[in-house]
Amino acid sequence: xxxxxxxxxxxxxxxxxxxxxxxxxxxxxxxxxxxxxxxxxxxxxxxxxxxxxxxxxxxxxxxxxxxxxxxxxxxxxxxxxxxxxxxxxxxxxxxxxxxxxxxxxxxxxxxxxxxxxxxxxxxxxxxxxxxxxxxxxxxxxxxxxxxxxxxxxxxxxxxxxxxxxxxxxxxxxxxxxxxxxxxxxxxxxxxxxxxxxxxxxxxxxxxxxxxxxxxxxxxxxxxxxxxxxxxxxxxxxxxxxxxxxxxxxxxxxxxxxxxxxxxxxxxxxxxxxxxxxxxxxxxxxxxxxxxxxxxxxxxxxxxxxxxxxxxxxxxxxxxxxxxxxxxxxxxxxxxxxxxxxxxxxxxxxxxxxxxxxxxxxxxxxxxxxxxxxxxxxxxxxxxxxxxxxxxxxxxxxxxxxxxxxxxxxxxxxxxxxxxxxxxxxxxxxxxxxxxxxxxxxxxxxxxxxxxxxxxxxxxxxxxxxxxxxxxxxxxxxxxxxxxxxxxxxxxxxxxxxxxxxxxxxxxxxxxxxxxxxxxxxxxxxxxxxxxxxxxxxxxxxxxxxxxxxxxxxxxxxxxxxxxxxxxxxxxxxxxxxxxxxxxxxxxxxxxxxxxxxxxxxxxxxxxxxxxxxxxxxxxxxxxxxxxxxxxxxxxxxxxxxxxxxxxxxxxxxxxxxxxxxxxxxxxxxxxxxxxxxxxxxxxxxxxxxxxxxxxxxxxxxxxxxxxxxxxxxxxxxxxxxxxxxxxxxxxxxxxxxxxxxxxxxxxxxxxxxxxxxxxxxxxxxxxxxxxxxxxxxxxxxxxxxxxxxxxxxxxxxxxxxxxxxxxxxxxxxxxxxxxxxxxxxxxxxxxxxxxxxxxxxxxxxxxxxxxxxxxxxxxxxxxxxxxxxxxxxxxxxxxxxxxxxxx
Numbered sequence: 001x002x003x004x005x006x007x008x009x010x011x012x013x014x015x016x017x018x019x020x021x022x023x024x025x026x027x028x029x030x031x032x033x034x035x036x037x038x039x040x041x042x043x044x045x046x047x048x049x050x051x052x053x054x055x056x057x058x059x060x061x062x063x064x065x066x067x068x069x070x071x072x073x074x075x076x077x078x079x080x081x082x083x084x085x086x087x088x089x090x091x092x093x094x095x096x097x098x099x100x101x102x103x104x105x106x107x108x109x110x111x112x113x114x115x116x117x118x119x120x121x122x123x124x125x126x127x128x129x130x131x132x133x134x135x136x137x138x139x140x141x142x143x144x145x146x147x148x149x150x151x152x153x154x155x156x157x158x159x160x161x162x163x164x165x166x167x168x169x170x171x172x173x174x175x176x177x178x179x180x181x182x183x184x185x186x187x188x189x190x191x192x193x194x195x196x197x198x199x200x201x202x203x204x205x206x207x208x209x210x211x212x213x214x215x216x217x218x219x220x221x222x223x224x225x226x227x228x229x230x231x232x233x234x235x236x237x238x239x240x241x242x243x244x245x246x247x248x249x250x251x252x253x254x255x256x257x258x259x260x261x262x263x264x265x266x267x268x269x270x271x272x273x274x275x276x277x278x279x280x281x282x283x284x285x286x287x288x289x290x291x292x293x294x295x296x297x298x299x300x301x302x303x304x305x306x307x308x309x310x311x312x313x314x315x316x317x318x319x320x321x322x323x324x325x326x327x328x329x330x331x332x333x334x335x336x337x338x339x340x341x342x343x344x345x346x347x348x349x350x351x352x353x354x355x356x357x358x359x360x361x362x363x364x365x366x367x368x369x370x371x372x373x374x375x376x377x378x379x380x381x382x383x384x385x386x387x388x389x390x391x392x393x394x395x396x397x398x399x400x401x402x403x404x405x406x407x408x409x410x411x412x413x414x415x416x417x418x419x420x421x422x423x424x425x426x427x428x429x430x431x432x433x434x435x436x437x438x439x440x441x442x443x444x445x446x447x448x449x450x451x452x453x454x455x456x457x458x459x460x461x462x463x464x465x466x467x468x469x470x471x472x473x474x475x476x477x478x479x480x481x482x483x484x485x486x487x488x489x490x491x492x493x494x495x496x497x498x499x500x501x502x503x504x505x506x507x508x509x510x511x512x513x514x515x516x517x518x519x520x521x522x523x524x525x526x527x528x529x530x531x532x533x534x535x536x537x538x539x540x541x542x543x544x545x546x547x548x549x550x551x552x553x554x555x556x557x558x559x560x561x562x563x564x565x566x567x568x569x570x571x572x573x574x575x576x577x578x579x580x581x582x583x584x585x586x587x588x589x590x591x592x593x594x595x596x597x598x599x600x601x602x603x604x605x606x607x608x609x610x611x612x613x614x615x616x617x618x619x620x621x622x623x624x625x626x627x628x629x630x631x632x633x634x635x636x637x638x639x640x641x642x643x644x645x646x647x648x649x650x651x652x653x654x655x656x657x658x659x660x661x662x663x664x665x666x667x668x669x670x671x672x673x674x675x676x677x678x679x680x681x682x683x684x685x686x687x688x689x690x691x692x693x694x695x696x697x698x699x700x701x702x703x704x705x706x707x708x709x710x711x712x713x714x715x716x717x718x719x720x721x722x723x724x725x726x727x728x729x730x731x732x733x734x735x736x737x738x739x740x741x742x743x744x745x746x747x748x749x750x751x752x753x754x755x756x757x758x759x760x761x762x763x764x765x766x767x768x769x770x771x772x773x774x775x776x777x778x779x780x781x782x783x784x785x786x787x788x789x790x791x792x793x794x795x796x797x798x799x800x801x802x803x804x805x806x807x808x809x810x811x812x813x814x815x816x817x818x819x820x821x822x823x824x825x826x827x828x829x830x831x832x833x834x835x836x837x838x839x840x841x842x843x844x845x846x847x848x849x850x851x852x853x854x855x856x857x858x859x860x861x862x863x864x865x866x867x868x869x870x871x872x873x874x875x876x877x878x879x880x881x882x883x884x885x886x887x
Contacts, residue, residue, distance in 0.1 A: 017149035025375025064110025144211025223344025272327025276305035425484035445561030478519015697764030762851025786815035786826030827859030
């Protein structure tokens with residue numbers, strides 16, 4: 001709850017104060033190199049050519065300027081030890097003005113240099129940066145509020161993006177350019193914010209020093225600044241003004257005399273500057289000299305000359321020293337050196353250099369400039385994230401409204417105020433589709449719903465919900481999908497009943513041809529029961545998208561909402577398997593890839609699409625094939641049954657020849673005592689054959705779908721699908737199949753490093769990705785492939801070698817297990833390359849695994865866990881950087 005509230009405040013301040021901060025950042029960046037820019041615009045003014053003439057002393061400069069400007073009184077003279085830099089004079093302000101004019105002076109001739117061009121622009125930018133062009137007292141408060149906002153954004157942003165593994169520095173500092181859209185914007189926003197967080201705090205705190213008097217006074221008090229000044233004992237005859245007052249000298253109280261003309265200055269006054277300058281040169285030489293000295297011209301006879309100066313090698317431009325010299329006697333009345341200040345005093349003097357970055361030299365200035373320019377980056381990405389969030393919320397509302405209009409009647413009999421969690425775990429995307437549509441329908445039915453992936457949940461978070469629907473698929477031998485592996489592992493660590501308040505229901509998606517049918521669903525069911533949770537209704541199992549089972553789920557959801565809910569959108573989901581029609585693809589080519597191999601034969605197959613509309617797929621896609629029995633097997637079965645293959649039968653409202661229907665059905669066991677049997681009786685007990693899925697090994701530019709199929713042998717003959725594809729179906733015959741998306745194995749579109757790992761026929765899915773990346777000339781690819789013998793089982797060897805030569809593959813490691821006495825597998829090659837793997841992962845690489853679930857995939861999992869750690873592998877999965885197509 002606290003984090004959610006903090007997030008809301010963060011984005012609100014970000015899109016309001018953040019807009020002001022964007023302008024402050026741009027103006028600050030412009031001011032960062034003000035002197036250098038003015039020097040470029042004003043050649044020969046701020047940087048002078050070296051001449052043989054000696055530099056004039058301050059009193060000589062004063063005399064020259066007063067002769068050129070007799071009606072203007074000089075208030076300050078600034079000189080530099082560097083002969084390339086012009087001197088600077090500040091005239092006393094005119095009546096009613098705050099500041100007088102500043103002019104540059106040739107330090108060798110005393111001539112006034114031309115006024116600076118462009119300085120008014122920088123004055124305007126500075127007024128905007130500090131006061132937003134408002135009256136000073138109002139503008140600085142507004143700027144101070146913006147600084148406070150930046151402090152809050154920096155610290156709250158750090159809290160909101162705190163990673164699960166704070167000691168993994170890559171999480172803090174690495175921008176993942178493999179991401180796209182909202183994910184990339186968030187990654188850029190948060191990682192760059194981490195880079196510059198300290199700099200933004202420095203900018204904000206130093207800005208507050210000038211914005212609020214209470215902050216400045218508090219900072220000065222905390223710094224416990226002492227003057228560090230040394231009061232010098234006056235020499236005989238050198239009477240300070242206060243002593244003169246105490247002794248009754250009334251002239252010390254004489255009012256200040258205004259000088260209308262330089263000729264009105266007593267002749268001795270210029271001499272005061274001469275004496276003071278000679279004393280300053282003598283004293284500053286004791287500390288290695290000076291680089292800059294500013295002399296304040298006394299406005300009364302007898303007043304000391306105040307000299308503010310920087311050492312020859314100052315710590316920064318505000319490491320100022322001060323000296324007061326009696327211009328009549330040459331005595332030093334007071335010296336205050338920066339080096340003698342307390343640490344707090346030096347820190348207060350460093351506020352401006354810290355703000356500008358000059359405290360750390362040119363590098364600091366550049367960093368502060370880039371940091372200032374970064375403020376618009378945060379503003380823009382923050383606005384984009386905000387607008388994207390609003391846009392998606394709007395689209396969700398529209399989608400829910402559409403679903404409600406199409407599928408849910410207007411009458412509602414009950415509404416619940418409890419938030420219902422719809423959680424999903426999906427390997428191919430179908431479970432997610434069902435979850436999204438179920439959640440939208442429930443919300444349209446009046447329920448408060450949140451939809452989340454199990455990858456974002458843990459058992460502890462479940463405890464905060466009272467109603468949960470889980471829509472989960474099972475993978476392999478009853479295992480959870482990759483995205484739910486961390487959640488499943490956490491289940492085993494929970495003891496006791498801590499969910500007695502929770503009601504739940506499970507929709508388990510699976511394939512009954514596997515021994516552990518809906519295994520992950522059953523695991524969840526067992527765990528929820530052990531935790532004391534109560535089921536809304538018994539778990540519903542869905543075999544290969546069975547429409548009847550999905551209908552039962554729809555009915556159950558209707559009971560939850562109390563409305564007559566029909567969810568036809570689930571059964572006909574455009575991204576779900578049931579929505580895709582099978583088409584007849586023609587077998588164009590078939591070739592064995594491994595003659596002489598110790599393993600099962602593997603065949604390269606090519607299928608031509610039925611029409612041009614089916615030539616669009618992406619690399620990593622799957623094909624789902626409707627297999628058939630061989631003609632010989634069907635004829636043998638019919639002979640045993642005493643039936644003719646052309647006898648017509650009715651099946652699910654259509655008429656078929658019994659032989660045709662048997663070719664695509666599971667063949668029942670018919671006992672002899674049940675014979676004879678009619679063709680219709682046989683048809684009534686038939687069930688369709690299960691489908692088979694294969695990884696596509698080509699891209700649309702190849703024009704055909706390429707498959708790599710291992711021919712499996714059993715005691716009673718060849719495998720059903722593999723035998724039919726590799727041997728029984730004639731060339732140029734047609735196969736019923738359809739293309740399926742494979743989101744868990746989707747190829748990244750950017751030129752992000754990719755690691756491709758596979759064995760055997762798994763090279764097909766990897767090949768399609770590599771062909772797609774080769775087409776885009778994306779070369780950051782590392783292939784690890786394993787099989788039995790290089791001589792027989794190096795599938796697509798010529799193509800892989802060509803990729804190595806051309807640089808499409810920057811790295812490749814091969815494991816041929818039978819080519820040496822000790823068997824070496826692809827997971828062993830991965831362990832041997834552990835250091836290289838860590839480097840690739842640090843660079844943001846995405847890992848793709850394609851091949852056998854038993855052996856290879858499990859071995860890769862184990863190797864990655866050993867190399868990256870269990871948490872590291874979990875982070876890869878959560879970030880979508882571990883993508884598998886295993887079987």
